[in-house]
Amino acid sequence: MDVPRFRDLTAIFFRSGSFTLGGGNPIQAALHLELVERRRWLDSAEFALIYGLARFTPGTNVLACSAALAWRLGGWPAAIAAVVAVSVPASLLVLLLLTGYEQTRSNPWVGHAISGALVAVVALIAVSAWKIVKPYAIERRWLRIAILSGGATIALGNGWLSPIAILALAVLAGFALDRLGAK
């Protein structure tokens, strides 16, 4: 396998992060295509290991995946450059959108367009939550879903516990369910 040049490696992360819509999974698919299939800088097993480890990393999975992939190929400078390349263009676009919105929101047309967009965001959050739960639903792990997801919804919705306390309790409840033999 070739050793990638810093500039080429950073350019791949920039292109994958800046021109791929749809969030983490499409970006990681683009990185797999570039790093494994086209350039063969990594083999598929190593990519899969890093992809899996990124799932265990707090925060945004695709940034963790980018940092680890670039570190593996070019050390810390490459990791820092990759994270910057994937996240900064999108961050600048968010700022551009928000400043544009703030300047035009008194316009009723803009207000109506934004109210439509906000409804879509609510749907998006609900569907994102469902996509997390779906694999467990397919395995019919209903008791676990009811206690962990349902319990978290009720506990936060009623303001009984903070989100962090709920996450900590969920880990304990998960182990308790294992002990009880629940799926």
Place this chain on the structure above:
Amino acid sequence: MNLLWLYLLLAKATLTSFSGITSLAIVRNDFVLHYHLLTDQQLTTAIAAGRLAPGPNGVYLVGIGYYLAGYPGAVVGWLALVTPAFLSILLLHWLRRYCDRPGFRRALDSVLLAAAGLSLASALPLAQDAIVDAHGVALVVVALAAFLFTKLDSFWIILVTAALSLLYFAVL
């Protein structure tokens, strides 16, 4: 606003979430409910801007930082977004031995299932603000169907619902 304090609160949200948008529950709890520094409308607008941009889903934190402290806040939001990413390199050393252990995987399963519930709980008050009439109900049904049953990117779905809302406004 103290930028270090802002960074620590946002980093708390990113360091305790395991995908882009699951930090939402902690962000809303801290900045909307507890400190009253942000409105639900601003929170939802930041998420919409984040989804209209390419790149990672968690980039909405840049918008949250911007709403809270202007451009310096946006930089702080970006720092909070990227900080956990570098943990993956440490995990590559340390965790690769443990990540196949069943207990570890089950703990992560529990966190993910609870995080889904937290996201849903955070979406409910946003829905109350965003869906106020029959037109809003129709739009959310269209958006849900599009997210669930098509392969359209969220960028296009958000744009189409915005256009439908404009059309409704223009016709009536």
